[in-house]
Amino acid sequence: MKTPRATSKQLSSIEKAKPIKCGTFGATSLQQRYLATGDFGGNLNIWNLEAPEIPVYSVKGHKEIINSIDGVGGLGIGEGAPEIVTGSRDGTVKVWDPRQKDTPVANMEPVQGESKRDCWTVAFGNAYNQEERVVCAGYDNGDIKLFDLKTMSLRWETNIKNGVCSVEFDRKDVNMNKLVATSLEGKFHVFDMRTQHPTKGFASVSEKAQKSTIWQVRHLPQNRDIFMTSGGAGSLHLWKYEYPAQRSKKDSEGAEMGVAGSVSLLQNVTLSTQPISSLDWSPDKKGLCVCGAFDQTVRVLIVTKLNKV
Amino acid sequence: MRCARAGLARFYSSLKNHTLDSPWQCCQVSVPPFLFEAILYAPIDDTNSTAKIGNGIIFFTLYKKEVAMWDYLTLSNANKEKLQYLRENAVLKSHEKAKEETEAKKVTKQEHKKYTLEATMKLEEAERKRIEDLKEKERLKVMKELELWRKEQKDSEKQKRVQKEEELCQEAEQLKEKKKEKMNKAAIPNEGTSETRLKPTKGCGSFSMFSENLKEERLPAPRSAATIKINFTPRVFPTALRESRVAEEEEWLRKQAEARRTINADLSELEDLKEEEKNPDWLKDKGNKMFATGNYLAAVNAYNLAVRLNNKLPLLYLNRAACHLKLRNLHKAIEDSSKALELLTPPVPDNENARVKAYVRRGTAFCQLELFTEGLQDYEAALKIDPKNKTIEKDAEKIRHLIQGTPQDS
Numbered sequence: 001m002k003t004p005r006a007t008s009k010q011l012s013s014i015e016k017a018k019p020i021k022c023g024t025f026g027a028t029s030l031q032q033r034y035l036a037t038g039d040f041g042g043n044l045n046i047w048n049l050e051a052p053e054i055p056v057y058s059v060k061g062h063k064e065i066i067n068s069i070d071g072v073g074g075l076g077i078g079e080g081a082p083e084i085v086t087g088s089r090d091g092t093v094k095v096w097d098p099r100q101k102d103t104p105v106a107n108m109e110p111v112q113g114e115s116k117r118d119c120w121t122v123a124f125g126n127a128y129n130q131e132e133r134v135v136c137a138g139y140d141n142g143d144i145k146l147f148d149l150k151t152m153s154l155r156w157e158t159n160i161k162n163g164v165c166s167v168e169f170d171r172k173d174v175n176m177n178k179l180v181a182t183s184l185e186g187k188f189h190v191f192d193m194r195t196q197h198p199t200k201g202f203a204s205v206s207e208k209a210q211k212s213t214i215w216q217v218r219h220l221p222q223n224r225d226i227f228m229t230s231g232g233a234g235s236l237h238l239w240k241y242e243y244p245a246q247r248s249k250k251d252s253e254g255a256e257m258g259v260a261g262s263v264s265l266l267q268n269v270t271l272s273t274q275p276i277s278s279l280d281w282s283p284d285k286k287g288l289c290v291c292g293a294f295d296q297t298v299r300v301l302i303v304t305k306l307n308k309v
Numbered sequence: 310m311r312c313a314r315a316g317l318a319r320f321y322s323s324l325k326n327h328t329l330d331s332p333w334q335c336c337q338v339s340v341p342p343f344l345f346e347a348i349l350y351a352p353i354d355d356t357n358s359t360a361k362i363g364n365g366i367i368f369f370t371l372y373k374k375e376v377a378m379w380d381y382l383t384l385s386n387a388n389k390e391k392l393q394y395l396r397e398n399a400v401l402k403s404h405e406k407a408k409e410e411t412e413a414k415k416v417t418k419q420e421h422k423k424y425t426l427e428a429t430m431k432l433e434e435a436e437r438k439r440i441e442d443l444k445e446k447e448r449l450k451v452m453k454e455l456e457l458w459r460k461e462q463k464d465s466e467k468q469k470r471v472q473k474e475e476e477l478c479q480e481a482e483q484l485k486e487k488k489k490e491k492m493n494k495a496a497i498p499n500e501g502t503s504e505t506r507l508k509p510t511k512g513c514g515s516f517s518m519f520s521e522n523l524k525e526e527r528l529p530a531p532r533s534a535a536t537i538k539i540n541f542t543p544r545v546f547p548t549a550l551r552e553s554r555v556a557e558e559e560e561w562l563r564k565q566a567e568a569r570r571t572i573n574a575d576l577s578e579l580e581d582l583k584e585e586e587k588n589p590d591w592l593k594d595k596g597n598k599m600f601a602t603g604n605y606l607a608a609v610n611a612y613n614l615a616v617r618l619n620n621k622l623p624l625l626y627l628n629r630a631a632c633h634l635k636l637r638n639l640h641k642a643i644e645d646s647s648k649a650l651e652l653l654t655p656p657v658p659d660n661e662n663a664r665v666k667a668y669v670r671r672g673t674a675f676c677q678l679e680l681f682t683e684g685l686q687d688y689e690a691a692l693k694i695d696p697k698n699k700t701i702e703k704d705a706e707k708i709r710h711l712i713q714g715t716p717q718d719s
Contacts, residue, residue: 107535109538110539141544157539163551
């Protein structure tokens with residue numbers, strides 16, 4: 001991994017009233033390029049960056065900070081309506097359609113009287129046709145819940161014993177294949193999502209990468225078996241997943257059960273002493289990625305020789 | 310003996326281990342148990358002289374320091390003192406020489422070490438430089454590729470834009486014609502909605518609007534809203550779950566539970582109670598359940614027992630006050646609410662809810678006893694803690710009216 005020596009130029013700086021926690025381009029078309037953001041006050045806004053004074057869409061979606069946001073249906077990836085999902089400290093996960101004002105199209109909230117847990121991360125997946133959609137949410141008490149938006153039900157849940165910092169499907173727009181969930185204490189789990197066992201759920205393999213929190217995971221857009229994790233010690237790790245010989249087998253009662261593969265570390269680098277909290281790959285140039293860290297720097301990196309992996 | 314140059318000494322002795330000591334004037338050979346010593350006539354050159362030992366023969370090859378004729382080989386007529394002096398001198402000098410030699414060896418060794426160290430450092434430097442050069446080359450290559458790719462992107466984008474403009478122009482033309490036809494048929498043009506929604510940004514803005522319109526007709530309608538109710542894996546602590554902290558947390562919880570259990574466990578009546586009935590928390594839960602089903606007397610009993618076990622839990626008094634209210638034991642309700650408030654000091658945001666309830670219950674009891682001013686005081690205290698609660702406000706208003714109403718009557 002290398003850092004190109006060129007310097008970047010800031011094109012513009014826009015400031016809004018409340019601090020912004022997260023953002024995504026996932027639900028807009030390539031022409032519109034609207035940025036959907038979630039801020040510390042629980043507001044979801046969609047901005048036209050050419051005219052940022054007034055948001056194109058705005059709603060006070062949550063009572064507390066929106067920790068995580070994801071979009072699907074835009075950027076020419078996937079099918080179906082554009083939708084945005086937000087997860088908040090108030091324990092709810094809400095799915096929004098930018099064409100419908102004020103009310104979410106889906107709301108995953110705790111039962112009456114249940115004490116709420118922080119939702120730390122959300123991700124879309126399984127958007128391979130116009131009806132199917134799945135939302136995965138990770139919480140601070142280690143819960144991972146998978147919601148099916150077509151049947152509006154909870155499809156699967158599990159607990160990985162550490163607060164879940166980041167979840168991502170390897171591809172949003174295919175039949176759900178793999179899900180990576182990263183957590184506190186330096187662990188991450190890779191779930192094989194093709195085979196769901198009625199009681200055991202999905203098969204998984206887990207790996208302890210480092211001692212500090214793994215803040216984010218991102219799959220390479222050009223190869224869905226390679227992903228990068230960013231850590232609390234300022235390091236980036238590049239991993240490759242290998243499928244097992246047989247992805248599913250029958251258990252003693254004849255039900256189909258998934259088989260998890262293995263994960264191997266390809267490369268790692270330490271860029272900073274502070275956590276790298278956010279990272280993303282370029283969809284156009286293979287290996288180009290950008291990461292932001294707590295030391296107030298944005299770094300652009302290139303990973304070479306990915307063709308030979 | 311008279312000799313011309315070197316001396317030959319023949320000796321027959323058992324030669325086992327021998328130490329040779331040949332300083333400048335003394336010649337000593339020690340072959341235990343024999344010792345050969347010869348104080349020579351004049352100093353000899355130590356470094357070049359040698360002695361070969363073997364076969365029962367010692368063969369000395371001694372070189373004179375100054376070329377001269379010796380009268381004798383040895384100083385046989387030397388007195389004892391001189392001999393002694395010479396011997397000591399010899400020993401000293403030999404020691405000194407040995408020292409110097411070791412010193413010299415040390416110095417050379419150090420120099421050798423230095424040299425090797427420098428050599429290895431140079432090698433490592435070279436290796437590092439080689440790796441750095443490789444990296445640098447890779448970097449330059451990648452940068453060039455990136456530049457090329459960027460250029461390509463720009464060029465292709467330009468081309469695409471030009472193409473699209475042409476296409477859109479054609480499409481717009483077609484659509485305009487279609488719309489003209491429609492307008493001729495229907496009276497109301499329907500363009501208003503689409504144009505106001507998207508702000509045209511550049512010259513081609515209006516064209517992209519039309520293509521967006523076409524696309525939107527292909528998207529499905531927004532989903533019908535629904536809610537999914539979820540349950541969380543229970544966790545007492547508000548902080549996130551970490552595996553490394555689980556042991557600590559369990560320990561803390563266990564200690565808390567123990568601390569709340571029987572404080573005065575030596576009450577004789579408690580001997581025949583079951584284990585769980587001695588736990589104030591369990592009793593409180595039981596009391597709550599009975600309150601919910603309407604069995605207020607039984608709830609009071611449960612709370613009574615719990616209080617006997619641990620009289621420091623404010624919630625017990627609070628809930629018992631609610632039971633008494635239902636049973637119309639108003640004085641007891643007031644007592645219990647007051648006790649609960651006492652235990653709920655210091656007033657912090659955590660026990661806000663409990664305090665509001667205590668005030669409201671006491672206020673209700675006062676009002677039912679027709680002590681409206683005291684009741685109003687309590688309601689206002691409750692309102693101070695939780696100003697947004699509408700029921701409390703309404704009730705406070707009612708009481709105020711009652712107060713204003715009664716003085717007129719009496």
